[in-house]
Each structure stands twice: as structure tokens, then as C-alpha cells.
Amino acid sequence: MSAADSFAAPVAEVPGGGQTLLTVEHLTMRFGGLVAIDDVSFLGADGRITAIIGPNGAGKTTLFNCLTGFYKPTVGRLTLHHPEGEFLLERLEGYRTAQKASVARTFQNIRLFPRMTVLENLIVAQHNKLMRASGFTAAGLFGLKVYRDAEAKAVDLARYWLDHTKLTEKADVEAGNLPYGDQRRLEIARAMCTEPVLLCLDEPAAGLNPRESHDLNDLLRYIRNEHKIGILLIEHDMSVVMEISDHIIVLDYGRKISDGTPKAVRNDPAVIRAYLGQEEHEELPPEIMAGADNAGRSPDDA
Amino acid sequence: MQNSFAYFLDQLINGLTLGSIYGLIAIGYTMVYGIIGMINFAHGEIFMIGAFVSIITFLLLGMAGVTWVPLALIIVLVVAMTLTAIYGWTLERVAYRPLRRSPRLAALITAIGMSIFLQNYVQLLQSARNKPMQPVVSGGVQVFEQQGYVVSLSFMQMIIIVLTVLLMIIFTTVIVRTTLGRAQRACEQDRDMAALIGVNVDRTISLTFVMGAALASVAGLMFLLYYGVIDFYIGFLAGIKAFTAAVLGGIGSLPGAMLGGILIGLIEAFWSGYFTVEYKDVAAFSILVLVLIFRPTGLLGKPDIEKV
Amino acid sequence: MAVSAAEGIDIRPLNLAAMVREASITALVVFALAIGLVGFETLDVPGGVAIRTRFADVAVVMALAFVGRIALILLREHRPRPVLIVAPILTAIMLVLLLSETIFGSESGAALKRFMPFHDPVVLWGVVAVTVILAVRAAYAQTHVSSSLTLEERDARMDRIGAGVQRAARLLGPLLLGAAIVLPFMPFADRRVLDIGVLVLMYVMLGWGLNIVVGLAGLLDLGYVAFYAVGAYSFALLATQFDVSFWVALPFAGLMAGTAGVLLGFPVLRLRGDYLAIVTLGFGEMIRVILLNWYSFTGGPDGVSGIPRPSFFGLAEFSRSVPDGTAFHEMFGLEYASIHRIIFLFYLILAMALVVNVFTMRIRKLPIGRAWEALREDETACRSLGINPRNTKLTAFGIGAMFAGFAGSFFATRQGFISPESFTFIESAVILAIVVLGGFGSQIGVVIAAVVLIGLPEFFRDLQQYRMLAFGMAMVLIMLWRPAGLLAHREPTLRLFGRDKKPETNS
Numbered sequence A: 001m002s003a004a005d006s007f008a009a010p011v012a013e014v015p016g017g018g019q020t021l022l023t024v025e026h027l028t029m030r031f032g033g034l035v036a037i038d039d040v041s042f043l044g045a046d047g048r049i050t051a052i053i054g055p056n057g058a059g060k061t062t063l064f065n066c067l068t069g070f071y072k073p074t075v076g077r078l079t080l081h082h083p084e085g086e087f088l089l090e091r092l093e094g095y096r097t098a099q100k101a102s103v104a105r106t107f108q109n110i111r112l113f114p115r116m117t118v119l120e121n122l123i124v125a126q127h128n129k130l131m132r133a134s135g136f137t138a139a140g141l142f143g144l145k146v147y148r149d150a151e152a153k154a155v156d157l158a159r160y161w162l163d164h165t166k167l168t169e170k171a172d173v174e175a176g177n178l179p180y181g182d183q184r185r186l187e188i189a190r191a192m193c194t195e196p197v198l199l200c201l202d203e204p205a206a207g208l209n210p211r212e213s214h215d216l217n218d219l220l221r222y223i224r225n226e227h228k229i230g231i232l233l234i235e236h237d238m239s240v241v242m243e244i245s246d247h248i249i250v251l252d253y254g255r256k257i258s259d260g261t262p263k264a265v266r267n268d269p270a271v272i273r274a275y276l277g278q279e280e281h282e283e284l285p286p287e288i289m290a291g292a293d294n295a296g297r298s299p300d301d302a
Numbered sequence B: 001m002q003n004s005f006a007y008f009l010d011q012l013i014n015g016l017t018l019g020s021i022y023g024l025i026a027i028g029y030t031m032v033y034g035i036i037g038m039i040n041f042a043h044g045e046i047f048m049i050g051a052f053v054s055i056i057t058f059l060l061l062g063m064a065g066v067t068w069v070p071l072a073l074i075i076v077l078v079v080a081m082t083l084t085a086i087y088g089w090t091l092e093r094v095a096y097r098p099l100r101r102s103p104r105l106a107a108l109i110t111a112i113g114m115s116i117f118l119q120n121y122v123q124l125l126q127s128a129r130n131k132p133m134q135p136v137v138s139g140g141v142q143v144f145e146q147q148g149y150v151v152s153l154s155f156m157q158m159i160i161i162v163l164t165v166l167l168m169i170i171f172t173t174v175i176v177r178t179t180l181g182r183a184q185r186a187c188e189q190d191r192d193m194a195a196l197i198g199v200n201v202d203r204t205i206s207l208t209f210v211m212g213a214a215l216a217s218v219a220g221l222m223f224l225l226y227y228g229v230i231d232f233y234i235g236f237l238a239g240i241k242a243f244t245a246a247v248l249g250g251i252g253s254l255p256g257a258m259l260g261g262i263l264i265g266l267i268e269a270f271w272s273g274y275f276t277v278e279y280k281d282v283a284a285f286s287i288l289v290l291v292l293i294f295r296p297t298g299l300l301g302k303p304d305i306e307k308v
Numbered sequence C: 001m002a003v004s005a006a007e008g009i010d011i012r013p014l015n016l017a018a019m020v021r022e023a024s025i026t027a028l029v030v031f032a033l034a035i036g037l038v039g040f041e042t043l044d045v046p047g048g049v050a051i052r053t054r055f056a057d058v059a060v061v062m063a064l065a066f067v068g069r070i071a072l073i074l075l076r077e078h079r080p081r082p083v084l085i086v087a088p089i090l091t092a093i094m095l096v097l098l099l100s101e102t103i104f105g106s107e108s109g110a111a112l113k114r115f116m117p118f119h120d121p122v123v124l125w126g127v128v129a130v131t132v133i134l135a136v137r138a139a140y141a142q143t144h145v146s147s148s149l150t151l152e153e154r155d156a157r158m159d160r161i162g163a164g165v166q167r168a169a170r171l172l173g174p175l176l177l178g179a180a181i182v183l184p185f186m187p188f189a190d191r192r193v194l195d196i197g198v199l200v201l202m203y204v205m206l207g208w209g210l211n212i213v214v215g216l217a218g219l220l221d222l223g224y225v226a227f228y229a230v231g232a233y234s235f236a237l238l239a240t241q242f243d244v245s246f247w248v249a250l251p252f253a254g255l256m257a258g259t260a261g262v263l264l265g266f267p268v269l270r271l272r273g274d275y276l277a278i279v280t281l282g283f284g285e286m287i288r289v290i291l292l293n294w295y296s297f298t299g300g301p302d303g304v305s306g307i308p309r310p311s312f313f314g315l316a317e318f319s320r321s322v323p324d325g326t327a328f329h330e331m332f333g334l335e336y337a338s339i340h341r342i343i344f345l346f347y348l349i350l351a352m353a354l355v356v357n358v359f360t361m362r363i364r365k366l367p368i369g370r371a372w373e374a375l376r377e378d379e380t381a382c383r384s385l386g387i388n389p390r391n392t393k394l395t396a397f398g399i400g401a402m403f404a405g406f407a408g409s410f411f412a413t414r415q416g417f418i419s420p421e422s423f424t425f426i427e428s429a430v431i432l433a434i435v436v437l438g439g440f441g442s443q444i445g446v447v448i449a450a451v452v453l454i455g456l457p458e459f460f461r462d463l464q465q466y467r468m469l470a471f472g473m474a475m476v477l478i479m480l481w482r483p484a485g486l487l488a489h490r491e492p493t494l495r496l497f498g499r500d501k502k503p504e505t506n507s
Ligand SMILES: Nc1ncnc2c1ncn2[C@@H]1O[C@H](COP(=O)(O)OP(=O)(O)OP(=O)(O)O)[C@@H](O)[C@H]1O
Pocket: A031, A034, A036, A054, A055, A056, A057, A058, A059, A060, A061, A062, A063, A108, B305, B306, B307
């Protein structure tokens, strides 16, 4: 597996359109004997929403963990085409993925700073920027203007995302005291406060009611259309996936079984087979086979 | 003298004896860490209580006129294991169980608080002075001789090593063969899941503490026999060293704990034998730091990738 | 059985047999715990150890456990009335026994004292405390629907109290500071009072320093005193070997301690928090072993003596006559008094402690301080935001160690003599107890705790013996009762709407 040429770009063009932002090549992740991801390659585009779907245990979260530096992939190359140059994500350890390559993420099980306020959560997200502004604490300790200005700017950015996630009213509430739906949105706001080029969302709609879920769709479209960043979205709710994504990748037992536009994936026999094999996932096949009527919507109609 | 084989052999025997004691304590650390994921700082104190219960029982037996050594040893062993195990049980029940779902820091502080409490409890009840005891077992066999340097294996060292091996066999059988062992392994992997499929989690954790404490009390008895003197403070250093042993062997791994214990015992014995006795504790501690730098999972531990 | 309390709780019929059985089991467990260590006392006699029995104590302990357990069951089953009757009676009896000599005069008092269940009055006071708590709980249960609060309710309540204390501290803090400033000029401020004041302030400073590590960053440092020792020895050796003055050696000692902290923290801080706890615990002990045995450098058990006392900012010395320089009293045209130096030390440590305090308050509101708290809350989330966990923790750990180093040099210069004796694990435990009792992250809490834990035992020397026992127990009880720390309350570091305008109050 060492020959570099075996990594020659396996996919030519991003199915949902757009500029290539992320190239995943031959990604494999093993835990002892378990192969959680098995030779997966795909492209992710800038300014597009790429959905990653698949049954429980398919390896979706593991894929995110590899992308965001939590796991070191067993094999594979993950290239991020950042405006400032290319980053090989598999070589960046842990926090550096977010710090250097501007990849942000949310977690399947919400991970906020529960005893800090909503606003503080968003300020912590701007840590690296503020550290520089505070002269690595020295300037901050003496309350220099440079730092005070930077902090005011950080609050402005936080305010912007609070407004867009409808959390402004609750800015001074402890994050742990927020209702579940608010916590989910706060996590997205926090990720956005790091000003990422790639945003990875792990089941953001899980546990939301239909109304909240609808708002979430709007928020994601807004992020895509206004901020032009790439979004990777893990989601089980097919109505969300079909409605907002531009490009879908289907994983099953760690392998990629389908990759294409929502329309193409919906009609892919491999996908139908994979989902029909799983009794617990009855919610999916009817939608896939019925070719849900909300499918053809363009990304921009909100 | 230092470079003779006899001297080497002497240190080896000392190291194995010491290592048996550390290994028995280390098992308690490793089991508790495996099952509830915390360092039981009070475990060293449990060991110390075991030593105190042992000395008291020996003295009582002496007063009662039980002089046949094997019988006395067995009685002391049983009494010490029982009474100390109840300390282990109570410790878990009173201090740790209510905090099982609290932040880590809270559990750690409780553990250290418990350690301070038990140390001072024994000090207040039994005074701070050294408690010496006449050797119970004397004599031994000569195993080697070189230029007048006699290496002997005392009966006491034999007892310590044989008892450790015996306990290890019993213990491993329990863990591998019985339902309790299976329940323990289930709780280690996923406590909520284990509860769902009908494992009595509370009882399993309690029994883990009971077993750990019982083994620590045996170590306490051995310590008493080996050094012939104890005080309320012995649990502190022995605890740190045994913990080092558990980390060295790979925390969570039972064979690892025993292996780590033997290694720490050997390192300490050889360090004292060939370098300086004063810094033998520093040697053990340096090992801990080195292991944490270069191999935090220890010799036999499994890598622990955090699921997020 | 009378049904007490209010409606709304269904009160099960009391199962007497079950109750007695439960209490008997408790008594039996207590018997097993007590029989070995309480029942027999090892006495030191020439040539070995003898044994004495204390069976009466075991019996009393068992009886107390039995009764106490029954009381708890009754409270649990919402039947507080019997407890409400019996607990005060027991309290009264104990108090009469305890105070018998003052009440009945020494003769009949001494006769009564023989009925005391324990020889030691302190244990009896402990029992009194328990009966009082039971009585209060019973009274509460009698008048309220629910006799016990859920953990969340209790936490919310304690948080309100903690918030109250912190709000009061904004007013009280300056007052306390004012009181501290005028203290040396008070008529009652003799040498002893000032010495205790200096001691308390030293622990306040140490507590504030450790609070950065434990309270803000959530790192459990069990060897804090090791850095204190590094500071003290760095200072002492610099001052005695190289004739460096206090004001030059002080920053250096802090630097040395901070460096020691960074070196120790570096390998450990990337691992789980538990490892830090045990490594610092070990480190504290190892420093002591090294200090004891490195005779040529540290003087071993003899320690370092002849450490110079601080001068008045290098301008004047605090002694009766200074051969080549100015004396403090001459400089200000005062009568010579040995207390001048103590007053100076008092102000010095007050200033040093304040520096730590101001530093902590400021740094909390800076990115680094917020990152510490965030790391305490969720390290994984921090990594996903690009925060370097190890370096961030390392700064907290190093800064905490540095402050301990400063405090250590003050200690050295104040004592004039240091030896490894002063740097045992007990010291670390005391400092930790101050932080735990005060509440993680609560600056005023540390002051209160230091006054209570250091000041009181200094005045009541009889209690010294029980001090550590009580500290250990207090740590456990506080964590069981409120895992966040007794008076912990977290003020946000910044607000969008200001303190008073609350657009929406949650909870
Ligand atoms: N740290 C780990 N150690 C061992 N196995 C792991 C680890 N992380 C994930 N796995 C395994 O990898 C497989 C894929 O898990 P993953 O969490 O990626 O699934 P998923 O697609 O996100 O599922 P879900 O929809 O339930 O979130 C599972 O079998 C899981 O048990």
C-alpha cells in the first residue's frame, strides 16, 4: 500500500457540482479485527452539502473522526484543498485539524461546555484568534486596547451566529440548561464561530421535532449559500437528506456502496438492497423507492 | 562482592518477594480501574489496614497460646482477609457508589479524602509509632554459595512467593471461569448494557472491591512478615509503587498487574543492591513517569481509543 | 404510628421487622469494621507490642450505628416524629455529660464524666454534631412535604448561596482587605495574632494558586507542596550560597518552581486526568526523598538554616543595629521593635496573595482562562475547536506551580530555616482541603476556608490531632453532598446583556 501512485485521484468530478474541497482516497480504519471503514474514496465540494448516510454502525462517525483528527486512519489520504494551500488531514494530529486546516465539527452526542454560558461557548470557539490578539495573554493581562477590540469583534461574530441560530435571547444562559434543540443549534453556532472551510455535522437533526428540523434545514442552506463553505452531513432522517443535500454518499459495513446526486442514489439498486436487508430501517425504503416528491428541489429555494 | 553471581541471586530473590507484595496490591488498583475507571487512592490504606489487622491477630493468637505456625498463619490470613474485605466493601458503598455518575474530579477527591481519613483513623486508634513484631517464621534453605557469600531462600520468602502464586491461580480461575468474572468483564465494557442484560452491576462492583481488598490484606500480612515492622504510613508509598506496577503492566490487565508488580520489585531490589538504597523510591517513581511518556498503555494493556 | 408530614406522599406502612433487620446489618458491618482496629489497641511496650482491649467502645459504636440507621430509615419513610423526639434528647444528654464539669462543678462533674461513652470529648462532640443534624433534618421533614432534596435541587440551592456569598464578597472583599490592612495597628494584634495572620495569608495564597489548577483547569494536583518546596529551597540555596537578596531570588524561585511544574506536567498532561493526580502525588513524595538524601546540596534532614530575612525593599534592614547599612527603625525615626519585621512580613504576604488574586480574576476573562474552564468541561470539544489541550493545561499547571514557588520563598525567608519536614503530603492535603471546602473557583471561599481550617486549629491546639481526620472526612462529605464544591458558583466571564438585564431566566 506504499506506492504513491496507487492514490491517483479515483474520482474525477464531484457529483453534486462545485469546486473540490476535500479528496478522500482509499480511507481505511481498523480497530483490531474490526474494519470500520474499508477503502472509501470520495470527493466533497465547496459550497455544497454532502450527505453521508448508511445504517447504524456503517462507519459514518468513524469517517468524521478520521477527518477531524480524532483517529489516525490505518490507510488513506485525506486532502483538504484549503484556500491557503493543501492540507493532508491524516497527518494533522488532533486539535491541529481545526486550528490549521479550519475543519469544524459537531458531535453525535452533544458536547457543549455545559457550565459556561452560551456566549462563552462561542467565545471559546474563537480561542486561537483571541490568543494571538491577547499577545498570548500578556497584552490581555494589562487590558491593552488591541485585545479589547479583538474581544469586541469576537462578541460581534458570536452575536451574528446567535442571531442566525435564534439563540440571542439566551446568550447569558448556561449551555447545560438549554433545551435539547437549542443545544444542537448552539453546537453548530460554536463550530461556525471557528470560521471553518469545512463543517462536519454528525446527526444534527437527531431528536429534533419537525418544526426544529425544518429550521435546521434553513440554517444549513443559509450557511451553504451565504458562507460558501463545504458541509458534510451525517443524517438518518431521509426527508432532511433528500431535501437539502447536493451530493450523497452511502456507506454500509464500512464500504461505500453508492455515491452521486440525491436522484441517482435514490434509484441505486445497491442502496435499496442494503437498506432492505435491515429491518430496523423501514423508514428509509419507502422514501427511496417512492422517489419522494420533494426531491427535485434546487438548493436555493428556502 | 557486588559483581558476584551470588549477590545477583540474592537481589533476585528479594526482588521477587517484594514484587509479589506489590503485585497483589496492584491487582486491586487494576480491577477497580478496569470496572469503574478511577484510581482508588485509598487502596494503599486498605493494604495498611490489612497489615494492622494481621499484627493484632498475631498478638492475640500469641496470647491465646496458638504457637503452631501454619495454623496461626492460616487463621491470620482468614481474619485479615475477611475484616479488610469489609473495609473495601464499605469504602465503595459509602464513598464511591453515590459518585459513580459525578464528574471525575469529584470522585478523585473523594478517593484522596478517604485515603487521608483512613490513614489518620488508624493513626488515632493505634498511635503513630512503629509496630514491630517478632519474626514468626525463621530459618531457610541455602540455595547457593560463592566465596563465602551464602545466598539463602528463607521460609518466609517461600511462603510469600508460594502464597502469591496460589492466590493468583485461584483468582484467575474465578475471573475466567465464574459468572462473577463474566459479569465483571461485562461491566468493564459497558456498565449500562450489562445492567440491561441482567447483570447486577452494584453487586459486581462491590465484589470487585471486596476481592481487591482481600488481596491487599494478604499483601499487608506479607509486608508485616517480611519487614517485621509496620506503621500507619506504609500504605502511602506501597500504594504509589503498586499503582506504578499496575500502569507498567497495563492498567486494566490482571496479568499485567502481577507482571508489573514483579518488575517493580526487581527494579527496587536491584537498584538498592547496586546503586543507592536511599533513592529506591525515586527509581520506582521514575519508572512511572517513563512508562507514561513512552508507553502509557503499559506492557500488556490494550490501546484505549476514546469513542467520540 | 402517627402519620406525619403533609399529604401528597404516600406513606408506606412501616415494616418494623425489616427496619430492625436493616439496622442490625449496619450494626454488624460496623462491628466487623471496629472489632479489629477499635476493639484492640496496640501498645508500645519495651521489646515489642502489647495489646489492650476496648470492647466498650466497639459496643457503643455499634449501638450508635444501630440507632442512627433506624433514624435514617424513619426519615426515609417520612416518619420524622420519633427522630424529632429522640435526637434532641440524646443531644441534651451528651451535652450535659460533656459540660458536666462546668455545670455541676468539678467533683460531681468528674463523677458524671465516667458515664461518657468515649473517653475523648472530641468524639463525643462529633456524635453531638450528628444528632443535631438528624434533629434538624427531622424538623425539616416534619414541616415540609419532601424530607430530602434531590441532588439538582440541592445543587441549585447551594449555587444560590454560593452566588450570594460571591455577591457579598464584592462588598465584603474590600472590607476584609481594609480589615487586613489595619490589623497590625489594632491593640489586640500582638505577635501571636500577627503570626497566625501571616500563616492564614500564606494558605490563602497557596489556596488561590491551587484554585487556578484545580478550580479553573480541573486538574487534580496532589503534590502542590512539592512546588512550594522547590520555591523554598531555590530561594534558600540562592540566598545562603550565592548571597542573592530576597527581591532578586523571589522571581527566580517562582521560575524554578514553574519550570518544575512544566517539566512534570509535560509527559502527563496529555493523558487522562487520573494519571496527573497520582504522578503529582508521587512527585510530592519524591521531592521530599531527594531533599532528605541529597545531603551535600540540601543539607538533608538538617535542612538549610541562616536564610536571610527580607529587607525593606533592599533599602533598610529589620534589626537593632546594621553595621553597614540603614536599619528600618532609624530610617523612619522609630523606636526599634522586633514586631516591625512581622508587620512587614504580614504586608508582604498580603500583597503577594493579592497579586495572585488579581491575576486569577483577570486571567479568567482572557482566552487562556476560558480555555482552562472549557477543558475542564469537555476536552474533546476543545480539540474540535483547535485548542491545544496539553499546552493549555500546562500553562495552568505551570502558573499554579510558580505561585507555589513564590509562596515557598516567602516561607523560607519568614522561617529563616527550612527542612524536608515542612513539605509533607499533609501540607498538600491541607491546601486541597481549603480549595474543596471553599468551592472550586471561588476566591472568597478560599479565604473563608483558610481562616476556618488554618486559623481555628491554631487557636484550639487540642484539635490538632483530629485535624487531618476531619479534613479527609470533610473532603468526602462535601463531594458526596455537592460534587462541585461547597460554595462553588460560577460567574460568567462576560455577558451579552449585562448583569441586571436578564432577557430570559432559565431555571
Ligand atoms: N474507538 C473504537 N474502538 C473500537 N471500535 C470502534 C471505535 N469507534 C467505532 N468503532 C466501531 O466502528 C463501527 C462503526 O462505528 P461508527 O460509530 O462509525 O458508526 P456510525 O455509522 O456512526 O453509526 P451510527 O449511525 O449508529 O452513529 C462500529 O462497529 C463501532 O463499534
